[in-house]
Amino acid sequence: MSVELFIEVRCEEIPARFVAPALEGFAAGLRKLLGGLLVEADGPVQVYATPRRLAIAAHVLAARPSVQKIVTGMPIAQARVGDAWGPGALAFARKRLGPDAGPEALFEHNGFAAVRATEGGGSTEKLIAEGLEALVLGIPFKKSMHWGDRPERFARPLHAVLCLLDGKRVVTTVAGLTTTDLTVGHWLLSPETFPVETSARWLADLRQRGVYTDRAERHTRVAAMLAEAARADGLTLVPDAQLLEEVVNLVESPGVVVGRFPQELLQLPPRLLIESMKVNQRYFPLFSVAGELSNRFVVVTNNPKGDPALIADGNARVLSARFHDAKFFYAEDKKRPLREHANKLGGTVWIRGLGNLAERQAEITAAAVRLGALTDADLTSLRLLGGVLKADLATLMVGEFPELQGHVGRLLAESEGYAHAIAIEEAWLPRHSGDGLPTSPEGLAFALAERMTLLSRCFIAEMEPKGSADPQGLRRAAVGLIALVLALPTSGDAASPGSLGALFALAGVPLTAALTEFLVARLRATLLAEGHPVDLVDAVLAAGGSDVPSIAARVRGLAALPKEELAAVRTTFRRVAGLGKDHTSAVYALDLLQGEAEYQLHVAVKALPAVADPASLLAALRSLRPVVDRFFDEVLVMCDDLPLRGNRLGLLRTILDRFGGFADFSRLGGE
Amino acid sequence: MEPTPRESFQSLLLALQRYWGGLGCVILQPYDMPMGAGTFHPATFLRALSPKPWRAAYIQPSRRPTDGRYGENPNRLGHYYQFQMIWKPSPPNIQQLYLGSLEAIGLDLRAHDVRFVEDDWESPTLGASGLGWEVWFDGMEVTQFTYFQQCGGVELASTPVELTYGLERLAMYLQGVDNVYDLCWVPEGINPDGTVRPRVSYGDVFEWNELEQAQDNFENADVAEMLRGFDVWEAQARDLVGRRLPLPAYDCVMMCSHTFNMLQARGAISVAERAQYIKRVRDLALDVAKEYIRKDAMTRQERRIEAGREQPPAVAVAGGAT
Numbered sequence: 001m002s003v004e005l006f007i008e009v010r011c012e013e014i015p016a017r018f019v020a021p022a023l024e025g026f027a028a029g030l031r032k033l034l035g036g037l038l039v040e041a042d043g044p045v046q047v048y049a050t051p052r053r054l055a056i057a058a059h060v061l062a063a064r065p066s067v068q069k070i071v072t073g074m075p076i077a078q079a080r081v082g083d084a085w086g087p088g089a090l091a092f093a094r095k096r097l098g099p100d101a102g103p104e105a106l107f108e109h110n111g112f113a114a115v116r117a118t119e120g121g122g123s124t125e126k127l128i129a130e131g132l133e134a135l136v137l138g139i140p141f142k143k144s145m146h147w148g149d150r151p152e153r154f155a156r157p158l159h160a161v162l163c164l165l166d167g168k169r170v171v172t173t174v175a176g177l178t179t180t181d182l183t184v185g186h187w188l189l190s191p192e193t194f195p196v197e198t199s200a201r202w203l204a205d206l207r208q209r210g211v212y213t214d215r216a217e218r219h220t221r222v223a224a225m226l227a228e229a230a231r232a233d234g235l236t237l238v239p240d241a242q243l244l245e246e247v248v249n250l251v252e253s254p255g256v257v258v259g260r261f262p263q264e265l266l267q268l269p270p271r272l273l274i275e276s277m278k279v280n281q282r283y284f285p286l287f288s289v290a291g292e293l294s295n296r297f298v299v300v301t302n303n304p305k306g307d308p309a310l311i312a313d314g315n316a317r318v319l320s321a322r323f324h325d326a327k328f329f330y331a332e333d334k335k336r337p338l339r340e341h342a343n344k345l346g347g348t349v350w351i352r353g354l355g356n357l358a359e360r361q362a363e364i365t366a367a368a369v370r371l372g373a374l375t376d377a378d379l380t381s382l383r384l385l386g387g388v389l390k391a392d393l394a395t396l397m398v399g400e401f402p403e404l405q406g407h408v409g410r411l412l413a414e415s416e417g418y419a420h421a422i423a424i425e426e427a428w429l430p431r432h433s434g435d436g437l438p439t440s441p442e443g444l445a446f447a448l449a450e451r452m453t454l455l456s457r458c459f460i461a462e463m464e465p466k467g468s469a470d471p472q473g474l475r476r477a478a479v480g481l482i483a484l485v486l487a488l489p490t491s492g493d494a495a496s497p498g499s500l501g502a503l504f505a506l507a508g509v510p511l512t513a514a515l516t517e518f519l520v521a522r523l524r525a526t527l528l529a530e531g532h533p534v535d536l537v538d539a540v541l542a543a544g545g546s547d548v549p550s551i552a553a554r555v556r557g558l559a560a561l562p563k564e565e566l567a568a569v570r571t572t573f574r575r576v577a578g579l580g581k582d583h584t585s586a587v588y589a590l591d592l593l594q595g596e597a598e599y600q601l602h603v604a605v606k607a608l609p610a611v612a613d614p615a616s617l618l619a620a621l622r623s624l625r626p627v628v629d630r631f632f633d634e635v636l637v638m639c640d641d642l643p644l645r646g647n648r649l650g651l652l653r654t655i656l657d658r659f660g661g662f663a664d665f666s667r668l669g670g671e
Numbered sequence: 672m673e674p675t676p677r678e679s680f681q682s683l684l685l686a687l688q689r690y691w692g693g694l695g696c697v698i699l700q701p702y703d704m705p706m707g708a709g710t711f712h713p714a715t716f717l718r719a720l721s722p723k724p725w726r727a728a729y730i731q732p733s734r735r736p737t738d739g740r741y742g743e744n745p746n747r748l749g750h751y752y753q754f755q756m757i758w759k760p761s762p763p764n765i766q767q768l769y770l771g772s773l774e775a776i777g778l779d780l781r782a783h784d785v786r787f788v789e790d791d792w793e794s795p796t797l798g799a800s801g802l803g804w805e806v807w808f809d810g811m812e813v814t815q816f817t818y819f820q821q822c823g824g825v826e827l828a829s830t831p832v833e834l835t836y837g838l839e840r841l842a843m844y845l846q847g848v849d850n851v852y853d854l855c856w857v858p859e860g861i862n863p864d865g866t867v868r869p870r871v872s873y874g875d876v877f878e879w880n881e882l883e884q885a886q887d888n889f890e891n892a893d894v895a896e897m898l899r900g901f902d903v904w905e906a907q908a909r910d911l912v913g914r915r916l917p918l919p920a921y922d923c924v925m926m927c928s929h930t931f932n933m934l935q936a937r938g939a940i941s942v943a944e945r946a947q948y949i950k951r952v953r954d955l956a957l958d959v960a961k962e963y964i965r966k967d968a969m970t971r972q973e974r975r976i977e978a979g980r981e982q983p984p985a986v987a988v989a990g991g992a993t
Contacts, residue, residue, distance in 0.1 A: 189781075
């Protein structure tokens, strides 16, 4: 029969982002402490959290089954003094069994002095009393701190630890706090203490006081309140799972309030308004049914009994002050054309030793114009936009809201009538892996040029990332560059870029060997992140070259084969490589071909298309495979007749060479 | 009758001092040197380094040359007030005490939404950092609430809690005004001698100052002189640390920091150089901290002896004198 163990740790507000990993670590720590005492068959381990408490409930055995065990000490020769047990052996017995243990407890076991000790059998309560402090203080947090004069660390100062086993308090201390069987409600609305007996009562009693400790329940509740608030105003809410999750972990008694800011502030760029509301204030912006941003927003509060008008007004004032600032900056920025803002770029250092922002802008533009043909970009537009590409970095608006870089430049350029102004914003894409890619050919050219020049300059200056230090974000830039190269148009008039060398040469950007290696390593990581088997990725990469689209197409093509066929390809061509690899000459004589299988393989090899594009090569590989299989079934390659053997190896070597640019088959693994 | 903290800026300052003074804080006055934040006051930065208990509160003008707006921006000032409270070791009920201070200035917590939102604090120039929150009052940041963990590059033996209230912002909320210069510093009243005291606004006290200081910070301040000044203050700080005088050395560190802020406002320091200057100030702060800790562990007499103001007590020589 199991009983309930319930622990509640109360502390000051834990950062929202700490909560989920802390609960995971709490549960893992508890499992480790309890071991076999945990009876998950009687119910799963349950975790609860609000900003001010972490709790866990589990079914456990009330007592540990005891086990008798032989424990050995020193060798018998040292343990004995004549016929009697010596002082060393007696000390060993007392250490193991307690101060009352005498010579009668000792016996010989396999040449050693030994005693029979009882292990386990202690109460679960004792185990928990002894282990609670380490369990609680072992809860992992991304950052932890000291408080008062305490040597311990926790996310924020600890206030109380409640620990109940079968409804009764387990008496011990944690960070100098004696455990309790009392808890409190919301710090403002129900701060009085009350006793707790079970987790179920705790949950219900707190709920009755307006504190929702179950995160899933609080999540559902907040989501419903948000939806209702939007509906009541005839507006809609764009779901944002991340913001919702954060907000749920910022409150224990959720309430919602709808606020509004002055209508005229809607003239500001919607992205500014939305990001300020979400990122800085954790508000949910409301939209009209048609999708237009409204001047209303929902705040999730931690005080459902507060005065909605006062709370809405306070929150709206914060936004208004911020937006009025932005409006002022935007109006100031619009007083001068982007060209004039761009004139200030020369005064700002880009990267120490690598020039200023004006030079940076010119360098990106020059490369983008050279890449323009590749992306089908309008070259005139590229030149015009290039003159103001970074101009918004000199605006007040971006100085105040750096997350809007690119966006502000685009908006100002649009208002000045620049064609394809979207490219100014798209030059920043992708900002992180999984981010969107440029949709305009001009944006794609700028985005490529931006990253190629950044990487090239930094590698030449020997500023490549070392260890985890990557101050210029070169890894992110490289991953972004790979994604952009893969997004290049493959049909139409645009020429394929070919290798990285050809791509950089086209852009007029120097490519060092170290950078090539760095980019290929990022390509490998990108392909592995797509879920492709590591042997396929390495086999294709080992074929050499740095033609990114081709490498990706070969890996993806192979990985997309039906499971059985892929297994067969691996087996067959690994064998071809195993045999043919060390044979140096890719020649064979027709008159030495014996039998149908061997001849058919020759015919098939001769018929291999001369093309090198990945799709044709893969098709050739697939059609060749059954012929090779038959050859292996019917022909003994390593026969005793040396000329025959050499001829067959020459045939296999020919195959290897024909596919040498596709993949190194010797790298293919098993299933 | 004295106006309430909702009615006058002056009453807000007095109410906070009275509240924290009533809880045992030493009510200090602003330090007499320019600084960017109240944390620079020796009552916080230096006292935090000591393991001895300490409770103090004070108002400190903060000078942020880059935030000056010629008196034209309703929310930004190059010179503003912080109310600073430091309590070490941090008491277990500090959140409660803090919330009490909001009630003491006339805020009804039950009607509003008060939140503690994660915000870790770091002062690179002081080698100081801490964990805590910004306190949101209906979404508005009213206080920075920090448990110091490190100061002068030293892990602290006893954890201080620091509260920093942005006074103008709080007053604007309390008085319901949108422009800082419209704040009522003290309302019209009748003086004890029967004369009428006119209403004084924040603008009456500070607008002219904001205009001229901004002119100086952005246009006039002599860059070459300030660059030289930085070097001079730095050399002096180093010299004083060498002479084991951390308190005057720290004054020089504050001057370095302020000079650096002025240079930034003049746009004289590039992004790359910025880190170098910060490091120079931090290195000094770290040296001062080490020396302060050493002297803090000494008795008054030991310090006077080291200063040559007292003779060391005669030591009994083994074997005795003849």
